[in-house]
Amino acid sequence: MIFEFVGNTVLLLVSIFFFINLQIKTPPPTDGGMSAKTWPQILLMVLIVCIIFNLIKVYKKGKSEGKLFFEMSENEKKILSWKIWAGICLCFAYPIGLRYIGFFAASLIYLLPMIYLLGGRAKKTLISWSLGIAIVVYIVFRMILGVPLPRGTGVFREFAIWLESFI
Amino acid sequence: MIEMLKMGLVIICTPTMILMLTVATATGVLFGALPGVSAAMGVTLMLPFSYSMGNAEGVAFLVAVYCAAITGGGITAILFRIPGTPASAPTVFDGYPMAQKGQTGKALATSLISSAIGGIFSAIVMFFLSKQLSDIALHFGTAELFAVALLGLSILTSLDSEKPLKTFMSGIMGLIIATIGIDSVTGVKRLTFGVTSLLSGIPMISVMIGMFALTEVIVRIVSPIEMQSSSNDGNVSNTFLSVKEALTLKWIWLRQSVMGTLIGILPGAGASIAAFLGYVAEVKLSKEPEKFGTGCLEGIAAPETANNAATGGAMIPLLSLGIPGGNTAAIIASAMTMKGMQLGPLLMSKQPDLLSVTFLSMIFVNIVMVFIAIGIAKIFSKIINLPYCGLGSFIIMLCMTGSFAIQNNVANMTIMVIAGAIGIIFIQMGFSPSAFILGLVLGPICETNLRRAVLIAHGNYAKVFTRPLTLIIVSVCVIVNIIPLVWPKIKAMQLKKNS
Numbered sequence: 001m002i003f004e005f006v007g008n009t010v011l012l013l014v015s016i017f018f019f020i021n022l023q024i025k026t027p028p029p030t031d032g033g034m035s036a037k038t039w040p041q042i043l044l045m046v047l048i049v050c051i052i053f054n055l056i057k058v059y060k061k062g063k064s065e066g067k068l069f070f071e072m073s074e075n076e077k078k079i080l081s082w083k084i085w086a087g088i089c090l091c092f093a094y095p096i097g098l099r100y101i102g103f104f105a106a107s108l109i110y111l112l113p114m115i116y117l118l119g120g121r122a123k124k125t126l127i128s129w130s131l132g133i134a135i136v137v138y139i140v141f142r143m144i145l146g147v148p149l150p151r152g153t154g155v156f157r158e159f160a161i162w163l164e165s166f167i
Numbered sequence: 168m169i170e171m172l173k174m175g176l177v178i179i180c181t182p183t184m185i186l187m188l189t190v191a192t193a194t195g196v197l198f199g200a201l202p203g204v205s206a207a208m209g210v211t212l213m214l215p216f217s218y219s220m221g222n223a224e225g226v227a228f229l230v231a232v233y234c235a236a237i238t239g240g241g242i243t244a245i246l247f248r249i250p251g252t253p254a255s256a257p258t259v260f261d262g263y264p265m266a267q268k269g270q271t272g273k274a275l276a277t278s279l280i281s282s283a284i285g286g287i288f289s290a291i292v293m294f295f296l297s298k299q300l301s302d303i304a305l306h307f308g309t310a311e312l313f314a315v316a317l318l319g320l321s322i323l324t325s326l327d328s329e330k331p332l333k334t335f336m337s338g339i340m341g342l343i344i345a346t347i348g349i350d351s352v353t354g355v356k357r358l359t360f361g362v363t364s365l366l367s368g369i370p371m372i373s374v375m376i377g378m379f380a381l382t383e384v385i386v387r388i389v390s391p392i393e394m395q396s397s398s399n400d401g402n403v404s405n406t407f408l409s410v411k412e413a414l415t416l417k418w419i420w421l422r423q424s425v426m427g428t429l430i431g432i433l434p435g436a437g438a439s440i441a442a443f444l445g446y447v448a449e450v451k452l453s454k455e456p457e458k459f460g461t462g463c464l465e466g467i468a469a470p471e472t473a474n475n476a477a478t479g480g481a482m483i484p485l486l487s488l489g490i491p492g493g494n495t496a497a498i499i500a501s502a503m504t505m506k507g508m509q510l511g512p513l514l515m516s517k518q519p520d521l522l523s524v525t526f527l528s529m530i531f532v533n534i535v536m537v538f539i540a541i542g543i544a545k546i547f548s549k550i551i552n553l554p555y556c557g558l559g560s561f562i563i564m565l566c567m568t569g570s571f572a573i574q575n576n577v578a579n580m581t582i583m584v585i586a587g588a589i590g591i592i593f594i595q596m597g598f599s600p601s602a603f604i605l606g607l608v609l610g611p612i613c614e615t616n617l618r619r620a621v622l623i624a625h626g627n628y629a630k631v632f633t634r635p636l637t638l639i640i641v642s643v644c645v646i647v648n649i650i651p652l653v654w655p656k657i658k659a660m661q662l663k664k665n666s
Contacts, residue, residue, distance in 0.1 A: 007596045018343070018358060026355055033622035036350040036357055039614045040343060047339045054332060078389045079595045087385045088588050094567060095580040111560055117388050120556035129557045137564045145204060145212065147572045 001062040003076040008058065012051045019044045087117050102152025102160045103142075107134040171515075175523025178223045179531065187224065188528060191231035192536045196543050198232070199239025200251045202376050203569025206236035206438075207495040214502055222506040223521055227528035229502050233495055234286055234478050234532045235539075237438050241278040241471055242544050246271065246551060247562050249380040249569070253608065254438035254474035256375050257446035260601055261459060261466025263383075268462055271551065275544045276408040277467045279537045281420060285472035286533035288424035289431065289479020293486070294526040298512075301487040304432045309623065310631045312433060313616035314640035316609045319440065321644040322447045323606070327460070327599045337599040341606020342613070344369050351611070352618045364578035371439075371607055373570045373579045377586025378593070378600040380566050384559040385587060386594075408464075416468045419449055427473035431480020434490060438474040438481070440612065443605050445473025451647065460601075479529060486514055486522060 019041060026037035072080075090113055097106035111130035120126050141147040142164070151160035178184065191213070198209030213232045217225035240255030245262035258278060265274035292300070307315075323338040324331040347358045348368030359365040423445045430441040449469040450459045459466045482499075484490045489510035491497035503510060508521050515522055550558060570583040590600050617631075624630040632641060 004596055007592060021358065021360075026357060033352070033626060034618045036353045036355040039618070040346040040357060043339055043343045043346070047336060047343065050332060050336045050339065054336065057332070076595055079386075079591060081389050083388045084385055084591065087388050088584065088591075091381070091385075091563070091567075091584040091587065092581065095571075095577045095584075098571075098577055098580075107564065111564070114563060115556045115560045118384075118556040118559045120554070125554075125556065129560060133557070133561050133564050136561070137568050140201070141568050141572060145201070145572070147568070148575060149568070149571070150577065 001058065003072055004058045005055065008051055008055050012048060012055070015044050015048050015051065019048070083117055087114065090114055090117075098150045098152070100153055100156075102156040103138065103149040104134055104160070104163075105152065105156050106150075107137070171519040171523045172527075174520040175527040178520065178524050179227065179527045184224060184227065185531075187220070187228055188231050188531050189535060189539070191228045192235040192532050193539050193543070195232040195235025195532075196239035196242070196536055196540045199236035199255075200242045200543065200547070201239075201569060202243060202249045202251055202380070202565055203372060203572035205252050205372065205495075205573075206233055206254075207498055208572075209233070209236040210495055210498045210502070214498070217502060217506070222508065223524040225506045226503055226508060226521055227524050229499055230482075230525055230528045231532040233499060234475070234529055235536045237474050237478055238279065238282040238286075238471075238536050238540055239543070241282065241467075242275065242540060242547055243565075245274045245278060245467070246544070246547050247380060247565070248383045249562065249566060250372075250375050252438075253371050253375060254442045254477075255470070256379070256439070256604055256608075257442045257470035257601070258467055259379050260446065261462050261464075263379075264460070264462030265464075265467070266551070270462070271548055273408055273412075273464070274462075274467055275541070275548075277412075277416070277464050278471045279540050279544075280408060280413070281416070281423075281468040281471040282475040283533045283537050284420045285424050285427055285474070285476035286478060287530055289428040289476040289482075290526055290529035290533065292428050293479045293482050293529070294522070297483050297487040298515075300429075300432055300483050304434070304484055305488075306636060307433055308620070308634070309616040310620035310634050310637040311640065313613060313620055313631075314637045314644070315430070315433065315444075316440075316613040316616065318640055318644050318647075319444045319447060319605070319609050320613065321648050322451050323602050327602070329457075330597055330599070333597050334599045334602045337593070337602035338606040340598075341603040341608075342610040343606075344374070344603075345607050345610025346614065351615050352622070364576065364582075367574075368611075369582060369607070370570075370573055370579050371604075372573055373583040374586040374607060375604055376566045376570055377583040378590035378604065380562055381583060381587030382590030382594065382600070384562050384566075385591060387555060387559055412464060416464060419465055419468045420472050422452075423449070423469050423472035424476045427476025428480040428483075430473070431477030432483045434484060437495070438477040439608050441477035441480075442470035442474040443608055445469045447605070475533070482525065482529075486510060486525065487512065 022037040022041055026035065028035055090110060094106060094110040097109060108130050111133055112126050115126050115129050120129060138149065142149050151157045194213060195209055198204045198212070199206060209232050210229055213229060217228050220228060237252060237254055240251030241258045241262065243249045243251045244255040244258040245266050248259050248263040250256040250259055262274045262278060265271070320338060324334050327334045347365055349355070349366050350357055356366065426445055426448065427441040430444060431437065446466065446469050449465055450456050453459065453465065481496045485496050485500055491500040500510060508514070509517055550561070566583060567580050570579045571577060573579050593600055593603070620631045621628060632638065
């Protein structure tokens with residue numbers, strides 16, 4: 001029950017924050033039409049009401065099923081697993097790394113732990129898959145489609161330019 | 168008409184043209200299949216190749232890429248849960264579960280055949296009824312477009328009828344996220360919090376890729392599965408659609424061909440809208456709506472027929488009025504103008520060969536792409552048999568690089584990851600990512616058209632909602648939502664009275 005309760009509460013607080021932000025930052029209409037804040041504010045009001053209904057529903061359902069407030073289902077416990085959030089953090093770190101160390105280096109550093117998280121264990125598996133995937137994606141996007149993948153800075157940039165000289 | 172067709176056939180039926188159209192089809196399917204590379208981008212990338220071709224040949228080439236790209240998105244939607252184009256997002260709902268059950272071939276066959284049928288139907292309508300349908304389309308103003316988008320939103324809860332409140336909330340959240348960025352009517356920044364990369368709004372495709380594909384892979388970290396190979400040793404083409412199964416889909420094909428063509432005609436409503444509206448319409452009309460989302464043929468046939476039908480529909484205002492209905496149509500319009508095509512009412516009389524070539528090219532592409540797409544799908548489907556540690560990582564890299572490729576912007580990758588994280592939480596809390604995406608897709612059309620309509624009516628809301636077509640469509644929205652609630656109660660009362 002706590003997972004749903006916390007989730008809905010966070011959603012409620014975010015909705016209220018968005019509502020207030022719109023109120024402060026958006027000027028009123030001057031032309032008799034709808035202002036820029038009208039539509040999102042209507043939606044936010046509807047959402048806030050629905051969240052409150054949902055919270056009451058979650059509480060009543062939990063009470064009728066005899067669930068404890070801090071009880072979590074097996075699926076909810078799985079979602080809170082450190083592995084999932086390590087995977088998400090890696091995914092967040094990858095775009096940051098791309099800017100500084102370029103596509104190839106960032107992809108290799110990113111793929112090694114990701115393949116490990118997804119079940120790859122042997123060193124050969126980790127290295128061959130990381131290299132293989134990075135090369136295939138590079139060929140498809142950079143060489144075939146001409147998408148200018150980030151080069152990074154310094155020596156990584158020099159390496160990327162050297163690689164692109166073969167295209 | 169016959170003379171016009173003969174003119175087109177003379178141009179199309181040469182070995183060089185057939186080869187070029189085949190290459191264009193294969194390229195279009197590949198572009199459509201790759202996430203982040205949309206139909207619009209595919210046409211843009213192929214534009215320079217058309218410079219060296221003749222007028223008719225160049226037009227046929229680009230139209231072929233456009234039609235094939237919309238189809239290609241369904242391949243990765245089914246195999247990897249990555250919608251290659253926004254128009255293929257609804258295909259994920261049933262296509263991927265079917266693939267997980269080992270029915271990849273059947274899912275792909277349904278997708279391709281449905282696409283072909285929708286595309287051919289709309290091409291025929293485009294050729295024979297352009298003028299008449301364009302006249303009808305001219306009656307659709309901003310209020311009517313708002314009403315069409317409202318119709319799509321009003322049947323949102325059909326996406327998951329067991330949790331109507333949460334599905335509704337998911338749709339509302341999608342609508343709210345669609346408001347982030349610079350307001351299209353007044354130019355005011357909304358909910359950007361000073362972040363420059365949010366000024367152009369939240370890119371739809373990044374959110375779709377994140378919520379569908381990235382969520383799926385990340386969850387597999389703790390719940391590993393192996394994708395089931397097809398029952399015939401992973402050979403995609405051996406588990407084809409049977410004639411009996413095809414016959415069960417005939418009414419869906421007809422309905423969605425008509426609906427997709429009509430939606431494609433409306434300016435601003437493209438293949439994405441058609442696909443979503445087609446899917447929710449079939450859920451609403453089905454006697455077994457609960458089977459949608461679990462891997463049913465109908466859930467694949469509906470959006471794929473509608474999105475390809477919309478390609479022909481989008482060509483109708485373009486060719487007969489010179490008004491492109493969307494981004495991709497605008498790119499094709501500029502290419503056609505470069506090739507000397509005079510888009511508008513005089514096209515049929517002054518350049519009938521170009522109109523005929525466009526029509527025949529669409530027919531050719533929609534037939535040939537079934538075979539080419541099966542070939543490409545066979546290659547992609549070999550990838551399913553790889554160990555998941557490699558497959559999942561490959562999918563994530565496709566998602567990441569695809570998100571980057573949309574606008575050559577690293578910020579889109581971050582948005583994709585955030586969408587993926589939200590998708591994980593959504594699923595656990597019982598919210599509907601499909602409804603969220605529907606809200607995100609329909610939100611801009613809904614809001615922009617409503618506000619324009621109110622502006623045109625000088626703030627008079629009654630004037631907006633009492634326009635004849637708007638009133639009809641809004642009444643349909645109300646009826647479609649009220650009747651399922653009221654009808655069972657009326658029946659129960661009647662039964663009580665009788666007993």
